[in-house]
Amino acid sequence: MDWVNAIIQGILLGGLYALFAAGLSLIFGVMRLVNIAHGDLIVLAAFLGLTVTTALGINPLLSIVIVAPVMGLIGYALQRLVLNRTLGDDILPPLLVTFGLSVIIQNGLLEIYSADPQKMSAGAIETASVGLPGGLNLGILPLIMFVTAVVIIGALQWVFYRSAWGRAFRATSDNQDIAQLMGLNKSHVFGLAMALSLVVVAVAGIFLGVRTSFDPAAGPGRLIFGFEAVIIGGLGNLWGTLAGGIILGVSQNIGAQINPGWQLLAGHIAFLVILAVRPRGLFPRIDG
């Protein structure tokens, strides 16, 4: 039963990893940008949630209402003011600029909040659970997070393929120059894509902060989980990313079940095995 439990918890954890990954996948799909600071932005969102929660005395899950638009604005400004200047054929500038950004965010958070691990408390809901046959218990909070992740990925999928924004995203992704000729402002489109990415990051950050403790140095680890979920699932496929997150979560929990020290290692090894066997991921959609 421990094993079944580990797998079920892993699936639920996978939803959170898919949220880490969705924003990363989105901006890669639109502008081929890989944001090294993605994990640090997740942690930034968690700290913003902490500040809002303590200042207003509200439930951290409610703080999403404030943190998400703030992160969206940060994303738009960041893209328009900094990242748009780095885009081009050369992959070095965006990589190194987002790397510099990552160091700035980490040390900025360290300066403001200190290195102490923090955690947000969501109240009674944290310990609530539903019983399943066979003596298993399913936490309500992980369940809510998983369902939210599925809904967000469904919504992103809808935005990307069914909405006017999505058409603009896909058109700019396919050919920037012709999209410009058709009257799209590519700087603005990229800004919107980054804003949307960071709104998802805001949700992911709050969930992270409620689920586990976090500190200013936690970002790179989240980036790596998100990245692994993207690659396992296949580039450019959001449902694939969800599957990738679940595979990662389940592998980590199975590893932890064998030996607590193997939790993270098992996730990385699952990633490397899939990279060796299916280099383009399980459900690839676009080329890297």
Next chain:
Amino acid sequence: MNTTGQYTVVRFTPASRIAAAVAIVILIALALAPWWAGRADMRLLSELFLYMALASLWNLLAGYAGLVSVGQQAFVGFGGYCLFAFTMFLGLSPMAAIPVAGLAGALIAVPVAVLIFRLRGAYFAIGTWVIAEVFRLGAAQVSALGGGSGTSLPVSIVRSIADSRAMREATTYWMALGMVVVVLALVCVLLRSRRGVALTAIRDNELASQSLGIDIWRAKFFVYVVTAALTASVGALIFLQKLRISPDAAFSVNDWTAFVIFIVVIGGIGTIEGPIIGTIIFFLLRETLADLGAVYLMILGLVAIVIMLRAPKGIWGFVRERTGLDLFALTRRVVERRPAAGQNTENKENAHEPQAT
């Protein structure tokens, strides 16, 4: 005189000859440091040499082969752990363990490269980071080397370097100096060789160089493995100086990759001079601003971003654009010989644009 004799390709310029002479003088002065420098200065210089070596290697990887890795700490830490394992369990002397650690680094880099070369561009970068994480978590599982909390080098092994403390410090200093000289020399030789020309071509235009018959995968693979080997040797030397190793210190992304990237970006990526200048600036900044702690790192990140946006070729790129200066004789220049009858044959440098830099 036939027409083919009118042009020759030269690499040495007056500037690079002067630079070579100055470098030799500086090198001799540095080699004599145990007689004129204090202990703290020697420690600082050793650290500077090792960072210079790491930066030159990362520059070879990212600036020339286009392999932007943010996971070189994997090889620094691997080399460090090899030093501890080889001296403690195999009884190798620390001196012998350093090249053997390099060899081990090359061996482990082969399967790593085969795996992560499947990822392209920025995803390659994060893939290298995953590898470094795997190495870190793996090292934490080795209980014979202290597991997660690490271990110190036994006193008997430290003593085996040299009997007196002063001699030990001088020896490790010379090893660090030797390491940076070897790394710079190897990078120069590699870039001047046929492979180096291929690499430069790949750096400038991957598609065009492929159409000229360069096997890009093999060229990159070769650079990756060579860089891994040398990085592992440098790592072994770093932890021979520290005398203590732990997974978090050995595989630190900040210490062994972030700083190195900032050094190369600030100095000038894709040039040999860049990492050297960048290292000196990095240490000057560090010695003046290190008290600021986290703010210092934020300043460093900001400087790197501004340089990447405003002067992506870094300080040396900026200088070279304006002066055409090359301190290392790498650039091939086509020089026209003007045989005026009875007059001396005058070399006209830069009569044509440099062909390959």
